[in-house]
Amino acid sequence: MQQSSKKILSILACASMLVTASVTITNNSFSAKQTQTVKAATVAPRSYGVDVSAYQSSSVSSSAKFAIVKVSEGTSYRNPKAKAQIASAKANGMMPMAYHFALFGANSTQAVAEAKYAVASAKAYGLTSGSYIACDWETGDGNNVNGGKSASAKAIIAFMKQIKASGYKPLLYSGASLLNNNINTSAVTAAFPNSLWVSSYATMGRIDTPNFNYFPSMNGVIIWQFTDNWRGLNIDGNISLLPLTTSSSSTAASSQAPSAGSVTAKKTVMTKSKIYNSEGVFTGRYATTYKTYNIYGGAVMINYTSYYRVGSNSYIKLANIDGVKRVLKSSTTIFNNKGVTTSTSPVASGTTVVTYGGQRTINGVKAYRVNKNRYMAASAF
Structure with missing residues (x-):
């Protein structure tokens, strides 16, 4: 993410879907026109996104469905291209989001000050309330990542609480190693479920599509950054694992998914599929291949795997449907x-x-x- 301190972590390009010769394939062309019809208020799971800063162009014109723009760092730097990048994302039908590069380390008081600066910057650059603002907590530019797991988590949560209180949806971005070793991440996800944007790369260099065999196993992940060179474009690539939604009336990270009690879609099960309960235990029942099921709420993570709920305490693996x-x-x-x-x-x-x-x-x-x-x-x- 931070251009000067890349980690071995993630990106992903979005693809336009079509049916050809009885097989679903993705169009790899990079065209802004392809995203004109995307509803920026909702992004489905397994959608591709990019993140950009002053190192990238002011024009965000890709086939991604969301763009995460760096707006600020510490309490004295603002990305001079952020306003144009957010406007470009909107013009191209992408969901605009923001991130702030943290310098507060394990200092909760400084974290609140930086959160206020991030919100002021986001507002100045046209990011509407109810949008996502991520805390980018990693090494670089003097951020101390060795202040202790508990103290660091406490400061991060203080930042996220201030973001939420200001009418935005907080996320935490970091590398898988830091999340596992330098932050009490379970405390963060307890306060803000499904709020992690994790970076983890299968390899350095160009990656066109994510290899889920290298997905970092942890709960609470909503976005995975899987490369820093998506399709050779030298831009970070990401994929959403859960629905992304913006709302001016709802700011809690825990409310990102649709209501679990409402039917949000009808989808067809494309292969023989086991039905699991809410703890990921096989119920002994199977879903009927090619049958269309009601989907209640959005995708949910159970034991590091994405599922759809298709009935009372009944879940099918998302991969067997999508x-x-x-x-x-x-x-x-x-x-x-x-x-x-x-x-x-x-x-x-x-x-x-x-x-x-x-x-x-x-x-x-x-x-x-x-x-x-x-x-x-x-x-x-």
């Missing part, structure tokens, strides 16, 4: 459950494809489901 994005390493055809090719032409290498469920064997070939009775060879990914 799928998992994978990139083709070689061109391949689409076939049905008999092994008969159904596509008129191969799907090109480099295409991002949504797959559902684990691998299955069809006529001796290991394959992923990519749509109803449509499969691709697993070896192509």
Whole structure:
């Protein structure tokens, strides 16, 4: 995040969805026009976002669905490009958010002063109340990260409480290592559930799509920054794990998700799926493949895994409904459950494809489901 002190951590690019040759793929083109219809007040789980500072352009024109703009640092620095970057995000249909680079370390009094400065900066640059403001707490520019886990968490919570009291939604950004070793993170998430924006990279260098095998296992994560060089653009990439919402009347981080008692969507289960309870324990029941279920509230995290609630104390893994994005390493055809090719032409290498469920064997070939009775060879990914 901080250009002068990159960590081995995260980014993610957003993709426009279309259906081609009976398979859902993502369009990798970078166009501002693609985001014109995005409702900036709501961003769905598994959406891509970027974060920017004075090191990036004033124009935030990507296919991401949210942009997190650095507005301030300490109590004396403001990003001179923030106003233009927030305006550009709005113009391109993206949800604008803000972050403040913390210098308060474990000092709660200084944390409150910095939070007030962050809010004043965000307001001056056009970020409306009810939007997210993240505390970027990491090494660099003199921020002391060795003040003790409890004292550091206390100061961070003081910052976040001031953000909330000012009418904004607080988040905490940091690297996975600092969250695990330098902050009493459980105290932060107890005060502000689902408020973590964590940075953790599978590797340095270009990353186009996140590899969830490298997702840092911790509760309370709402955004994952998975690269500092998304698609070779030298810009941080992020992915949302839970719904992102802005509201002028609701500022608590714990209220970010829709009401758990309301039906917010209808979604189709794309593969045989176990049904779990609220503690992540298998109930012995299965969801019917290709059946459409009511989704109550938004995505929820249970034991580091995203789920949708489909009934009373009944949860299905989000990946079995929304799928998992994978990139083709070689061109391949689409076939049905008999092994008969159904596509008129191969799907090109480099295409991002949504797959559902684990691998299955069809006529001796290991394959992923990519749509109803449509499969691709697993070896192509």
